[in-house]
Structure formats: structure tokens, C-alpha cells
Amino acid sequence: MTTPETLPAAIRAIAATYPERTAVVDGDVRLTWAELHQQVIATARGYRALGLQPGERVCIWVPNTWEWIVAGLAISYAGGVLVPLNTRYKGHEVADVALRTDATLLVVADGFLGRAQAQEIREAAVEVAAQAGRSVDAGSPVPGLPAVRAIVRIGSGEVAGTVAFDALATLGDAVPLNEIEAVASAVSPDDVADILFTSGTTGRSKGVLTAHSQTIAAADVWGTTGEVTVDDRYLVVSPFFHSYGYKVGLVTAVLKGCALYPVAAFNADEVLDLIAAERISVVPGAPTIFHSLLESPKFATTDTSSLRLANTGAASVPQVLVERMQTELSFERVATAFGMTECVMATMCRAGDSDELVATTCGRALDGVELRIADATTGEPLPAGAEGEVLLRGPMVMIGYLDDAEATADAIDGDGWLHTGDVGVVDEAGYLRITDRLKDMYISGGFNVYPAEVEQALARLEGVVEAAVVGVPDERMGEVGKAYVVRRAEATVTADDVIAFARERIANFKVPRYVSFVDTLPRNLSGKVLKNELREDHA
Structure with a gap:
């Protein structure tokens, strides 16, 4: 089978080649490639009914589940740009990404890990918009995120002002099948397929723009080198919001036809x-x-x-x-x-x-x-x-x-x-x-952590003058964060205070494991913090 050049073409091709082979197994849910394709089409029609236009961005804040697979592939099928979000993000981090990408739809797993994601986004969006100097429209689905037309909710129960994921197929009945198929066919290999956010050394996350041809090239070369075949049963522990879970995992399965087993936690x-x-x-x-x-x-x-x-x-x-x-x-x-x-x-x-x-x-x-x-x-x-x-x-x-x-x-x-x-x-x-x-990034449990982002969060803690964060060895996680903190003279901030403050504002994997208080941070002649010295101090 010739390697397709776009994600819509890939899901069509694998469904036509292996219609009865198992595509996804998630608990009691088992979908063949033909069934998955039909679910993707129905969901894409639902997105279209909500107003999604080709080239618009859709944020998906959902753990590894069969719903993520359908929802994510349907974004591409409807001509949209996939923006996966870390499930450990706080509402402020999600609202920031949604604002910067001008996302028109948000897909969330409301209730995952006991959190109220839709409420978190709404509460955070107003504050994020104010910080960005943007006006807040109280009448929009998410005040503070003016481009958002709807929140699509995956999960049981009802949340006011959201659209149930299960309702998308019914909404999509208003969109002719030939219309959504024409949209999928019009997707070009050079069109942006996804924007994955990776933090930068400036402390603010950066959105990485990747075309359909690039996403497919990465998945195809990994699957080919790993000799992945239709007979494989592929367990995806790495999260779909990460390129390792999404491209090396999900997209590889779509190209090779193997059965996919997503792991949410x-x-x-x-x-x-x-x-x-x-x-x-x-x-x-x-x-x-x-x-x-x-x-x-x-x-x-x-x-x-x-x-x-x-x-x-x-x-x-x-x-x-x-x-x-x-x-x-x-x-x-x-x-x-x-x-x-x-x-x-x-x-x-x-x-x-x-x-x-x-x-x-x-x-x-x-x-x-x-x-x-x-x-x-x-x-x-x-x-x-x-x-x-x-x-x-x-x-x-x-x-x-x-x-x-x-x-x-x-x-x-x-x-x-x-x-x-x-x-x-x-x-x-x-x-x-x-x-x-060359950069100070470290990897904790498979997740990239950029110290500047953590340092900016800690700088808001009352009593902290400045902080420097480095990665230090850890037998289980590979590396974990250690914060070197300079306190104000009169401050009574403790290590527990620093860690608790960080947990409220940044994802758990970014939170420092250790805290050391110092009078000053070591610097070179230009004022740059000498993080090698901090790592040596820990050693």
C-alpha cells in the first residue's frame, strides 16, 4: 500500500484495506478500522455543524481513550488543525494555548481525574484574556476566548453550555456526507496538521507547526524501522498530547493497520x-x-x-x-x-x-x-x-x-x-x-520540563526574590526538578510552601521535587545563572 500523504487519506486507506481488522481496544470498546472510519466521519460532520472551517484550530484536552482517537482524527478529517493539550495542564495553561491559537472548538474530558475541566477553562479564560489585554465578551461560550464557538464534552453527566461528544453524530446529520468527504479530500500534504506545544527557554510555551506530510513521514519511518505490521498489538502509554504518543503511536497505527490499545493513566x-x-x-x-x-x-x-x-x-x-x-x-x-x-x-x-x-x-x-x-x-x-x-x-x-x-x-x-x-x-x-x-531543559518521567517556565511560576510566590531550577538525577523518573530559592530577608517561606504553590499553578511533572534556600545564585560576569554549579552542588 502506497503511503498516504494526509491523515484523512490515511484513515480512508487503512479502513478500505483492513475493514474488519481490529483498530482500537479500550476497555469494553472494540472498533474495527471500518467502524473507526465511520465514527471519524460522523464526528467530523458534527464539528462542521458547529461551524468548524478548514484551517481552524481545535484544542483537545483529553486522556488516551478511544474518544481521543475518534475526536482527534475527526479534526483532521474536517480540515481542522489539531492542538493536543497536556491532561496535567491547569485551566490557565489551557486557556493560554486556546487564546494564542484562536481555537474555535475545545474538546474536553470533563471529570477526568475528578476535575471539572469546562469550569476550569471558563474561570481561567477571563484572567488570561485580561493579562493579554483582550476584551471579555460575557455572552460567548467561553468569556475571554472570543474565537471559541463551543466546548465539546466527553464524559458522563451534563455540564451547562457544553455539547456532548455523543451528540455530535446527530448534529452532523445536518451536514451532507458528500460535503465532509469533499473537505477531507481537499486537505493538502502541505497544510498544517497539528500544533504541539513545547515550552521554550523564554519560559513561555511555543507552538510547533507541522504539516500533514511531516507528521506522516515521522510515523511512517518509525513504524517501518520498528517493523510494525498489521498483526501487532500496540500499547500506547505515552500520552496522545505528546508527539511520541500521537505520531509514533496513533498515526503509526493508522499507517500500518495494527491494533491500538490506549492507556489513559x-x-x-x-x-x-x-x-x-x-x-x-x-x-x-x-x-x-x-x-x-x-x-x-x-x-x-x-x-x-x-x-x-x-x-x-x-x-x-x-x-x-x-x-x-x-x-x-x-x-x-x-x-x-x-x-x-x-x-x-x-x-x-x-x-x-x-x-x-x-x-x-x-x-x-x-x-x-x-x-x-x-x-x-x-x-x-x-x-x-x-x-x-x-x-x-x-x-x-x-x-x-x-x-x-x-x-x-x-x-x-x-x-x-x-x-x-x-x-x-x-x-x-x-x-x-x-x-x-545547550539548553537547560530536563526530562522527568518522559516529559520535557523547561526551568524558565517553573522559575516564572515560583517568582510569583510572596517572599521569593528569585529562583533557579535544574534537573537532578532520579532513579525512577530519570530526572526531577530541584529549585534553588533566594528568599527576602523577612520571609518565612518553607520548602513545603514552594512545592504547594507550584502545584497550584503548573502541571505536576513540572513541580520541583527538592527545594534548597540560598543567599545568592551563582552567576557569570554577564549575570547568567551558572546552573552547572547548581547541579554540582546537588551532586
Whole structure:
């Protein structure tokens, strides 16, 4: 089957090729590819009935469920631009993204983890709009978010002023089938497919614009290199709001036709039960996922012999973990990889690579990707074995950042090279090893954390003069945050106060695990905080 060039074409093609094969399994819900396609069409018609026009943005704030899969694919089918949101976001973070993207629809899982998402957004939107200097229209569905026409609610019960997800099919009856099919057919490979937000060193999140052709290229090269087939049963633990869950997970399944098993909230015992019951074969994820499975009391009595492919690489991977994944978890193949939201797939280990290579490198450049190590100052390419900045070029490198030409120009040079901000070495055989970061970002449990964003939140705490946050090693999470805080002379702020304040304002994975109070922060002559010294202090 020829690889489709757009997401609507991909769902059509896989439904036509494997109509009766299982597409999605989520608890009691089982959908074939033909059934999934019909659900996507019906939902896309519902979006159209709510006024969605091609090119408009739709935010989806939903955990990994069959509803996310239908809702997300339907956004593309209706010609819209998918904007996935982190389920751990607070209402202010969601409202900020919705405002910046001029989102016309919000799809939320109201009640997930006991939260009232629709209410959170409404309460936060007014404040976010005021901070942005925008007027508030009290008569709109979400005062403070003037572009939003409706909130689509996934979940039981009723919430005033929202549209039930289950009602979209009925609403969509007013839209002729040939109309929505014409919209889907008109989607171009060069059209923006999705905007995934990744925090920047300025402390404010940046929207990464990716075309349909780029999203599909990333998923296709990962699936092909991982030898994913229609017979695989693919467990997606990584969240769909992340490129690893959405593109490497969901879009790969759409291209290859394998059965998809979404996991809304990771629980080691429940995942082990699912692996045994459904004979799961593919499980990508951060190292912490596999560590948790191995350490679960249930592991000793669980049949994991169906496992075939594990892909990891969100943090350094101990060689002993690779060995245990193969011998104890029974994976036939463990592959590490390197990528980022701006270029989802860049390098990956291949079948037959040694445990040492898998544990100590990120693999070789994938088909279609150019990899270069360059001098961070001059940009000149460096030879094998020399340490420098990792540069990437290829078909899955992003279009650019949303409404930020300056940041785009800083990231992608005139020759099309993406400057990753990571420092690495490539050996004679082409294997990449990441040795450091030009940026201060760290990875906690598979999630990118940008210290500037955390520092801005802590700066609002009464009694805090300034704060610097660094990533420090953690056996289970890879890295966690440590905040070095300078207090005012009279302040009585405690470490518990700092952590509690952060929990109220930022997603849990961003909240520092440790707090240390200092009189001053170490700085260089230009005033920049010397974070290496802070990391050394912790060590």
C-alpha cells in the first residue's frame, strides 16, 4: 500500500484495506478500522455543524481513550488543525494555548481525574484574556476566548453550555456526507496538521507547526524501522498530547493497520494484565515505564512472552535495564531513539544492535534524515568523534513556531538545518550519543520540563526574590526538578510552601521535587545563572 500523504487519506486507506481488522481496544470498546472510519466521519460532520472551517484550530484536552482517537482524527478529517493539550495542564495553561491559537472548538474530558475541566477553562479564560489585554465578551461560550464557538464534552453527566461528544453524530446529520468527504479530500500534504506545544527557554510555551506530510513521514519511518505490521498489538502509554504518543503511536497505527490499545493513566499492574490478556507486542515508553513493570509484584506471575518491540529514549537508559527488558520482560528487540517535537524522529537503533549500543547511543539517522555535528559557535560541521551541537535536516522537521518568526529563524538556519540545542557525538558508524544540552531543559518521567517556565511560576510566590531550577538525577523518573530559592530577608517561606504553590499553578511533572534556600545564585560576569554549579552542588 502506497503511503498516504494526509491523515484523512490515511484513515480512508487503512479502513478500505483492513475493514474488519481490529483498530482500537479500550476497555469494553472494540472498533474495527471500518467502524473507526465511520465514527471519524460522523464526528467530523458534527464539528462542521458547529461551524468548524478548514484551517481552524481545535484544542483537545483529553486522556488516551478511544474518544481521543475518534475526536482527534475527526479534526483532521474536517480540515481542522489539531492542538493536543497536556491532561496535567491547569485551566490557565489551557486557556493560554486556546487564546494564542484562536481555537474555535475545545474538546474536553470533563471529570477526568475528578476535575471539572469546562469550569476550569471558563474561570481561567477571563484572567488570561485580561493579562493579554483582550476584551471579555460575557455572552460567548467561553468569556475571554472570543474565537471559541463551543466546548465539546466527553464524559458522563451534563455540564451547562457544553455539547456532548455523543451528540455530535446527530448534529452532523445536518451536514451532507458528500460535503465532509469533499473537505477531507481537499486537505493538502502541505497544510498544517497539528500544533504541539513545547515550552521554550523564554519560559513561555511555543507552538510547533507541522504539516500533514511531516507528521506522516515521522510515523511512517518509525513504524517501518520498528517493523510494525498489521498483526501487532500496540500499547500506547505515552500520552496522545505528546508527539511520541500521537505520531509514533496513533498515526503509526493508522499507517500500518495494527491494533491500538490506549492507556489513559499508567498503572503497572493494570498494564501487565492487559499485556497478558491481549497479547500485546509493541510498547514504546520512557524508561520509567519498564522499570515500573519489572518492579511490580504482579510481574512474576504475568505472561509477557508476546512482547516484541520496545522503544525508549526519553532519558539515559542503563544497560542493565535493556538486558532485563529482553530477558525478563521477553522483548525480542529493544531500540533507543532520538527526536523532539520539532523533529519527531531523527535517529533509532536497528535490529541486531548490541545491548551496549542500545544503552549508550540513540542509534543511527533514520531514512530521509540528515544528521550533522556542528561547532555551536561557527556552525561548521565537525568530524566523527568530535563533540558539538546536533543538527537535523529532513522531511519531518517542523514548518516553524506559531507566530514566532524570530524563534523559527533561530531554530532553523538558511540551509534548512534544525539546531536542536543538544550536544552530541557521532561515531564512525554513524551512531549518535547525546552528551549534554545547550539548553537547560530536563526530562522527568518522559516529559520535557523547561526551568524558565517553573522559575516564572515560583517568582510569583510572596517572599521569593528569585529562583533557579535544574534537573537532578532520579532513579525512577530519570530526572526531577530541584529549585534553588533566594528568599527576602523577612520571609518565612518553607520548602513545603514552594512545592504547594507550584502545584497550584503548573502541571505536576513540572513541580520541583527538592527545594534548597540560598543567599545568592551563582552567576557569570554577564549575570547568567551558572546552573552547572547548581547541579554540582546537588551532586
